[in-house]
Amino acid sequence: xxxxxxxxxxxxxxxxxxxxxxxxxxxxxxxxxxxxxxxxxxxxxxxxxxxxxxxxxxxxxxxxxxxxxxxxxxxxxxxxxxxxxxxxxxxxxxxxxxxxxxxxxxxxxxxxxxxxxxxxxxxxxxxxxxxxxxxxxxxxxxxxxxxxxxxxxxxxxxxxxxxxxxxxxxxxxxxxxxxxxxxxxxxxxxxxxxxxxxxxxxxxxxxxxxxxxxxxxxxxxxxxxxxxxxxxxxxxxxxxxxxxxxxxxxxxxxxxxxxxxxxxxxxxxxxxxxxxxxxxxxxxxxxxxxxxxxxxxxxxxxxxxxxxxxxxxxxxxxxxxxxxxxxxxxxxxxxxxxxxxxxxxxxxxxxxxxxxxxxxxxxxxxxxxxxxxxxxxxxxxxxx
Numbered sequence: 319x320x321x322x323x324x325x326x327x328x329x330x331x332x333x334x335x336x337x338x339x340x341x342x343x344x345x346x347x348x349x350x351x352x353x354x355x356x357x358x359x360x361x362x363x364x365x366x367x368x369x370x371x372x373x374x375x376x377x378x379x380x381x382x383x384x385x386x387x388x389x390x391x392x393x394x395x396x397x398x399x400x401x402x403x404x405x406x407x408x409x410x411x412x413x414x415x416x417x418x419x420x421x422x423x424x425x426x427x428x429x430x431x432x433x434x435x436x437x438x439x440x441x442x443x444x445x446x447x448x449x450x451x452x453x454x455x456x457x458x459x460x461x462x463x464x465x466x467x468x469x470x471x472x473x474x475x476x477x478x479x480x481x482x483x484x485x486x487x488x489x490x491x492x493x494x495x496x497x498x499x500x501x502x503x504x505x506x507x508x509x510x511x512x513x514x515x516x517x518x519x520x521x522x523x524x525x526x527x528x529x530x531x532x533x534x535x536x537x538x539x540x541x542x543x544x545x546x547x548x549x550x551x552x553x554x555x556x557x558x559x560x561x562x563x564x565x566x567x568x569x570x571x572x573x574x575x576x577x578x579x580x581x582x583x584x585x586x587x588x589x590x591x592x593x594x595x596x597x598x599x600x601x602x603x604x605x606x607x608x609x610x611x612x613x614x615x616x617x618x619x620x621x622x623x624x625x626x627x628x629x630x631x632x633x634x635x636x637x638x639x640x641x642x643x644x645x646x647x648x649x650x651x652x653x654x655x656x657x658x659x660x661x662x663x664x665x666x667x668x669x670x671x672x673x674x675x676x677x678x679x680x681x682x683x684x685x686x687x688x689x690x691x692x693x694x695x696x697x698x699x700x701x702x
Contacts, residue, residue: 319698320348322397324413326406326456328370329357331527335429335492335617336403337367342691347698352394354378354387354408362581363588378408384455392416399423399698402471404432405464407456414470423472423701427490428481431613433461438609473697477615478636484613488697492617493690496682499624502596511597514577520549520664523598525591526618527555533606533632533650534564540656542570549664550575554594556584595625600663600670603631607650611635623681628663628670630656640685644676 321343323336333351340349355372356379359365373394377383384407391408392415400416402409405426413424431437435458439447444459451457468474468485476487511517522541528534534553541551553561553576565571577594578584587594595601601622605611612635619640622629629645631637638647646663648655663670683689 320397322395322400323351325353325403326408328353328355328360334364401425425473426471427475434609493687494620495687507596520599528560533604538570541573543657601627605632605634620685623677626674626678
């Protein structure tokens with residue numbers, strides 16, 4: 319069986335999830351990852367993880383060319399099964415067109431509720447966006463219309479109970495390679511800590527990309543509340559505008575470090591992510607209490623669990639269920655509670671170590687790459 323993964327754009331981070339899922343199927347099925355490329359090629363963090371196929375449809379983001387470009391994209395898909403990564407104007411319509419024309423199966427993979435952006439708008443804001451973006455079918459104003467076509471799919475894979483309730487999907491977690499993400503050699507960790515100039519500091523590590531709905535500000539503010547110069551917050555994601563804003567904050571900017579200062583260092587950190595995560599005395603998984611965040615299951619939580627490190631996370635989405643008994647959970651918006659949780663973990667390394675060990679055991683049992691691979695293969699076996 320041939321499986322086509324269709325991404326909204328090869329430059330988007332979702333291509334990393336597609337690459338991981340594609341590798342799960344390689345060797346059992348013929349697999350391709352296909353998509354437009356309007357950002358100068360594959361996302362640099364994932365460029366080497368799969369051989370992507372670019373489809374030239376440079377005007378897919380505009381009417382009236384959109385229909386022609388969708389037809390071109392649809393006819394480029396060769397799979398007996400098409401997995402549309404996100405319900406965007408550049409994915410789902412092309413996949414469903416292929417289904418209508420040649421009878422292939424279509425699966426929608428929904429990692430978050432992208433329609434939450436439009437759902438958060440008031441009437442005035444909605445009219446403003448429509449006035450500006452009516453000619454751009456891949457922008458947020460059109461996402462709710464695309465989502466209304468999700469019932470036409472043969473299957474919807476979702477990442478949280480929120481999404482399951484909303485779109486009647488099957489929960490699928492991408493999982494983590496527990497052989498790669500595991501406790502690291504102390505000598506290598508110590509050498510990296512020296513190289514980064516962080517000797518003598520206790521490190522709180524965030525392994526993801528900083529975006530507004532992540533709620534990282536509360537954890538930074540909690541660090542300032544502790545007032546300890548021997549503690550730093552290390553962000554492993556790229557140095558984007560949100561990170562710069564945090565680092566420039568007068569209250570807590572001095573506590574923040576971000577070693578991913580350019581494309582080369584960002585790639586290096588991605589390639590050595592287990593070693594960088596091992597720097598942490600605490601790994602954090604923050605989420606703000608927003609519509610978007612409630613729909614998400616951060617993949618980074620599974621990497622953190624696999625590292626056998628103590629985790630402090632926001633009690634949002636399904637994180638309380640995933641980390642029950644093996645992580646510290648704090649309600650969003652409670653900076654004092656975050657500060658207290660971080661203090662307790664830092665001051666009781668014995669209990670913190672036991673908590674981390676429990677997290678790794680659960681990850682191996684429920685959230686490993688092997689478990690995710692088996693789940694995805696079982697789904698496709700239903701259609702043989």
